[in-house]
Each structure stands twice: as structure tokens, then as C-alpha cells.
Amino acid sequence: MNIYTIPRIGGIKLSKLASRDLQKLYKDLQENGRSHPTAKGGTSLSNTTVRSLHLMLHCAFERAVEERLIQRNPTDDYIAPKVPKVEMQVLSLENIGAYLRTATKRNALPMLYLELVSGLQKGELVALLWSDVDVEQRTISVSKQYVRNPNRECVLSQPKTESSVRLVSIPQDAIDLLIQEHDKHPDNSCQFPSLVTGEMYHPDSVVNIHKKILKDAGLPHLKFHELRHTFATTALQNGEDVKTVSAMLGHYDAGFTLPTPPADTGRRRSHHGRVHGPNDVSQ
16 A cells, blocks of 8 residues: 555645545556556556555544544545446356366365365465464464565565454364365475475466366366455355455455355355365365
8 A cells, every 4th residue: 555655645744634635646546556567558556456545545544533633534525436347257166176176186275275265365375374273263364465566576565454464264174174284394384385496375376276277177267366256155155244254355345346146056055155175076
């Protein structure tokens, strides 16, 4: 957030910051927000990113109001840009077994099964340490992410928002897989060290593994991020309320990017919305 806001509004005193300053900020980001052009040469930030920034600023300014640093929240007068609705794909029940079987062949079952039962961001997934796993409580602690900085270098950083720091409950079979994975490299602090470097996976490497699994299994294209939506959709179908699922995903806004669950098509119901367990991969 700092790379977008400080150069543009960092010189304005908090008490002097007005809605028009934020409107100018958002307009500038929508037109020239990227420090590095995209492959198509564009420098604009998407409405989704600008909306996410707006929500983070709203949360920060609400805290300032509570602490009486300012009288009112300057974001209250601004309507966040609308995010175009994009139909999200999910990994269907019929394809999950094939996906997990192929992940097993590529020694990636623990990592990708965890993704399907937790909905972590890819940067959160690769940053996970063994010390973040609570075997007794069956939780994982999400407090960091491995992402690219403005210089295109991968670094460990804090999550985007306070709500992104969270404990996520996972089923026992996921815990069992994490234990098995750690036993393969007990002296490595990383939960999922790269098979090549022994260090944290580059986030894009995990995406590439995901693509290879889809190809090997003969499955249709599915973005890695849509595994996160697969988790959310399944959890909602299995009776979890929207706020709970939103908290598990680390969203500030319960309605932000949560998918609308399709009609139930006979999916098996179980704890945490699990569709298949690792023992189902042979079926």
C-alpha cells in the first residue's frame, strides 16, 4: 500500500486530508498506478486493486477517528470503483480426484491439498513455516507472504491488511500430510521447500506446478487463484456462513471477491467443506 499512497498523498497532513485528495489518488492509480508496465505496455491499476486499496485506507482512517486524530473518515464520501463481475471457475468434484492423484506424482500433494482446504494466497502458501503449524489445535498461522516487491524481487512481507493475519483451522488429514512432508526435511524450517533449491518456492513456481498438474491430468485450464475460490465455494455449499469463510480467506470485507456458490450438485459434505480427502486420490 505504501508504494501507492506515500508518493502521492504522503506529504499531506492527516488533519488536512480531504476526499478530493483521495479521488485524485484513485484516479491517478487507475491511470498510472504501475511502476512497471504490463506485457501490453499499460501502467493502469485495475479497479479491483484500487478498490482493495480504498478498503485498506478506510480501515486505517476509521482507526484514526477512533483515536480522535481526525474528526471524520475522508473515505466516507468516496464510492469505491466497481469491480466487474468475472465468472470464477472452480475445480469440480469430478476433477478433484484426478488433480490430487497427479499432484501426488509430482510430490506436491501436501501443498496443494492444503490449498484446497484453506484457500491461502500463493504467497502465503509458500511462506508457511513448520513453526506456523499447530498440530494439536489443527490450525495454521498466516502472518506473512512471499511476494515480489516493486523491484521485482521476492521478499517476505506482512500481509496486506490486519484481517489477513489469521489462524486457519484445517482438517486432521491435512495435518497428517503436513507432518509427513516435514518428516522428509526435518531440519528445514520451510513447510514446503523447493525440490530444487531447498528454500521457499518462488510463487510463480507453484503456479507452474499447478499448470503442469492440470495438463498431466487432462483437466481444463484453471487459474491457481481459482483453487482459493474452489475452497470458498465448497465451504459455502457445506453450510459455512459468509463471514466465517471471509475471515478464513483473510478478507476485510465479507462480500469482497467471495464467489456465489452454484446450486448443490450432490457434493459430499464434510468438515471444512472438504470434497475429497488425500485417501480418496486412488479412487
